[in-house]
Amino acid sequence: MSSTFFTWLRSPAAREYFFSTHFWGPVANWGLPLAALADLAKDEEVISGTMTTALACYSMVFMRFAWRVQPRNYLLFACHATNATAQSIQEARFINYWHMGGREKKLEAEAAKEGAVTQAVKAAVEAKKSDA
DSSP states (O other): OHHHHHHHHTSHHHHHHHTSHHHHHHHHHTHHHHHHHHHTTSOGGGOOHHHHHHHHHHHHHHHHHHHHSSSOOHHHHHHHHHHHHHHHHHHHHHHHHHHSSHHHHHHHHHHHOOOHHHHHHHHHHHHHHHHO
16 A cells, blocks of 8 residues: 555656645645634634634635545645634634623633632731721
8 A cells, every 4th residue: 555655656646746736725725724723722702703604604615616626636625624614613612602601601700710819808808897
């Protein structure tokens, strides 16, 4: 199996493929899904619902294109499938945060947490009240 691959790698067909847009287009396009995957770790507050929807639709359209073009461009298809999946997850996070109460839950959790300074001030106020 590997010897067949290496034989193909040294052939003119491989050079033709690696110097074509069927290879370099998807390679350059991988920046979109890599950025989308990196954004999954970011706060929901910064997600743009409009842009996420546009990128998901864009990737779905070009997934179909990559499948329908002859010869099929599997590298481009994988790139857009990854991006469509990541953008769909981002869209779900956006909807949960802004429309399903995720923001309110986060704000309540942050309000419930008290920092060390706040606790010290409250303790000082309580101590002053008990001394008086």
